[in-house]
Amino acid sequence: MTKIGVVVGSLRKESYARKWSVALAELFPADVEVEFLEIGNLPLYNEEYDENSPSEYTEFRNAVSAQDAIIFATPEYNRSTSGVLKNAIDVASRPWGQSVWAGKPALILGHSISNISGANAVQSLRPTLAFLDMPVLAQPEVYLANSQNYFDEDGKLNNEETRGFLQTVADAFIAHIEKTLNN
């Protein structure tokens, strides 16, 4: 059983980042367990909390620690990733020397409701994940443009060509996880 944790960088109930993640999660093989790691309850990171961390921090760090691999699904906010996602990354990266991200293969899914497609958000995350020692899937890159056009009223993906692309992404990520963890 391979465990993949999904961190969604939007707290919106109707978030497209979440909808894209759900559509992708459905395409993994049966021996993959996908868990959404919620970040909306995490207090803003404060280094003083390293001494005596809030229970939300501990629970989130433990939840990340239990995963074999991580998907970061990010919207684009002002040509970068969202603050809530960066906060969650910072929380689980500390205390210094105890980051729970290290070594976990990662996938960055970027999206936006414009033609920009979250590309800047994805690029903003790359140096952070490199520093945190997370091998990020290089290809295919996942830039999803005009997200508002891809879901029906029930939140289901409405485009088979795009589902085919997401299947390619799912297959490549599984191969990336196996290669990374078996080396």
Ligand SMILES: Cc1cc2nc3c(=O)[nH]c(=O)nc-3n(C[C@H](O)[C@H](O)[C@H](O)COP(=O)(O)O)c2cc1C
């Ligand atoms: C603070 C803020 C900044 C944004 N900046 C960008 C941006 O730089 N580029 C872009 O394409 N969309 C931008 N948007 C629009 C988002 O793509 C859109 O709100 C999207 O639906 C957010 O993702 P979500 O559906 O997962 O919540 C921004 C939205 C917000 C709220």
